[in-house]
Amino acid sequence: MPDSAAGGAGDAVAAADAAAEAGPRPRRGLGLLAATALVMGNVIGVGVFQLPAAIAGYGTVGIVAFVVVGVCSVLLALVFGWLAQRLPHTGGPYVYARHAFGDLAGFLTAWSYWITAWASNAALVVAWAGYVNVLVPLHGRGPSLLVTVGALWLAVLANLAGVRGAGLIAVVTTVLKFVPLVLVAVVGLFFVKGENFGPFVTHGNPIGSLSAAGAVLMFSFLGVESATVAAEEVRDARRNVLRATVAGTVAAAVVYVLGTIAVFGLVPHDRLQRSTAPYADAVGALVGGWSHAGEAMAVAAVVSGAGTLVGWTLISARMPFAAARDALFPGIFLRQNGRGVPWIGLVTSGLLASLITVANYTGGLQSAFTALALLTTFTACVPYVFSAAAQLLWLLTEHGPAGRAEAGVRFARDVAVSAVAVGFTIWLCAGAGYAAVYQGVLLVLAAIPVYVLMRWRTARAAAAASGAAAPGAPGAPDAPIR
Template identity: 55%
Template sequence: MHVPGTVPPSAPAPQENSAACSPAETPGHAAPTGPDSGRHARRFGLPVATALVMGNIIGGGIFLLPASVAPYGTVSLLAFGVLTVGAIALALVFGRLAERDPRTGGPYVYAREAFGDFAGFLAAWAYWITTWVSNAALAVAAVGYLDVLVPVNHHRWTACLAALVLQWLPALANFAGTRYVGAVQVVSTVLKFVPLLLVAVGGLFFFDPHNLGPFHPGGGSAVGAVSASAAILLFSYLGVESAAVSAGEVKNPRRNVGRATVIGAAGAALVYLLGTLSVFGTVAHDRLVKSAAPFSDAVNAMFGGSWGGWAVALAALVSMTGCLNGWTLLSAQTPYAAAQDGLFPAAFARRRRGVPTVGVAVTVVLASLLTVYNYASGSGKVFQVLVLVTTFTATVPYLLATAAQIFHLVAGRRERVDRRRLARDAVVAAIAAGFSLWLVAGAGYAAVYQGVLFLFAGVLVYAVMAARQRSAAGTSG
């Protein structure tokens, strides 16, 4: 989950993640323009920017992902490698775009600058969808760990009710104001890394190759299995764009955004790979496939008994509740900033105690409806379905940003250009574009179907907003 500091009205920041869970500062404020604006707007050096990327990528989704990819077998570990290469290609694209336009906003800014308001709106809209669908996915993941403490997962409607409660409690904290949002985040951010590091490092000492299970148990194409598991795993990589989204707050962004993004993505990939490998090697494959709390099962297998799994479940539950807390605010920030540009309804620009309350209310209602719909459908893989939807919606701003880079490379400029660098950038952009399209294919028909419905609904919203803008411009003229 990305945590922007100040977002100028001209650049709404599309938010991610799954991914991490730090408190957001006052959303939507314009960047300072006085003599000290540089000192305040660009306060992150390379180490802090790298930590921002890594912390934003590592979030709550990882706590359930080992079980989600276990049905694909150990071939899913290859997906980590492929996904990391693709994520680094995207990181390099964001770095090049930040060199060209180092404003806060990331994919929204790049798409809007290259292709106009409609492309910028699609980037912001798709990322907004990603945030509240991720809320639903995180709540479902949290229910799995809640079940370790209190049995709630034995009936789908009990589990659904628990998921709804886990979504609405952070929303109430948001309505209380940013002060309370930040207090929740401090605790949850610390607790997030405890079970991850315990399993990722400690699990290697209890590793048993017999627990790994078959390489590709489903049969069929191994390439298809890698694609499908990579599409699920992308949920945990959302946030790779964090430094680009926060470019206006990074010292020397033309240099540091790309470096921080690459280093942060590689560091997060290492934690993910070690954590998943440790879970695969400590929990028997047939049990892992059915697990609702794989990290708890791994700690129980490592130390025996249930106390370790209970402690990990509690830490994971607090961590994911913190993620929901921060994601709820972040999902309201994107429409808030877009509303200031006239690209979202004006109601989304209303704030109370530093929180865009209309955005919070709409976000939690939509996430709740989606949660109920997926539980009502009777699917036993609610988390997986929701994760795949976010995979599709997240690739929209990624593709638009990559298309913006290709646009600039093809259009060219009259200044002197290093041909070797131009060729290298073209190859990286091609890899990033192919990677994003591959992830859309790996998401599957059901996820793309739901994602397209959400995306096309945004086209209707844009039509109304564009008509209002033109009418207002004609009246003022």
């Protein structure tokens, strides 16, 4: 941790450490390599294979947008790494929000992030099935539904086998997905043609196009915080979570940017805008129209999607586990199997993802599924902004630029990085669009009755334990305002 963020973390950190030690703890089965692969695997999913075509309509400014989003995501990852050094506990963003701003902020963070995890899986598995269809034609709705729901539960089973196995899957699939992406990103740069890039801006002004392209790219960097959410399962978490978070995000950003430049330079702009498989078109251009380029990239997409699915499934159980340990989620989420895996969270998240996937395929709630998939970015922004704001708050309140000159420089740097991270997450919320923000706020506020119920149950349990009447009961003293 930088000098400006070093030193005693105060009563909040001590309380968090004590609570983590007293409550149930997952097993530490992730080393630095596996934690880095978890971050890289969760950030780079199926969407990367469509991103160049998605932003081509804005012009070459889309590459600039990728650089901007990539740099800001790395700064956000650095903030998460610093926070994990302060509070290396399962739940990541939830832990930071709760200890900086109180139980309600922590609960809303946990709720929002949990939605992000299982809703992302639902959206991911549908896109993943599209690539499976390229390799093995899925005729009709039934086979497609069987493959998608089956994939969700295979990911659950892989995680039930233990975090070590899930970490191994993350490492293997990350290596396999990176081979074709790096080949295109590195080798392709030697064959780009300037005339293929097209205009810098196709319509409107550069600033507007930059913001619009950035909004399209927002979803591509979700997952930078993955190692912090599973921090107690990472060996030597105070060191390795920071390393894994920053290294994984930097690697993903570099591959994203270089790969996008290569695809833009290999595929003519007009064709790229209409492409349904931009990386396959780029590989075809590299090897002279190879007829099996589509199948090759489909294999890469299937492997990539499978690894991301397993990684996000792992994360989906850790957030409710952390909140339940603090009595903000039902205690049932604390149950672990013989391998130390919080299985209730895994099964519940798998069930929710399956239900919304079925709704998508049956068509009964098509619009609801689409809306929830679009809301994923917004629900992720809630824990992001609370986390970055928590780091900024702790820097400003606990550590001032006192003493040596270099300490003041580091303090200013840390504050600047944290402030940029806060602004970046707010920009992400704005980029999600008015409809997504409106619906997302309603979805988040729908958690309030659950919060009231959990606090009421906690108050009753405390009253019963002390032998006193519950707050608000006849004859009982008024409860203090918190």
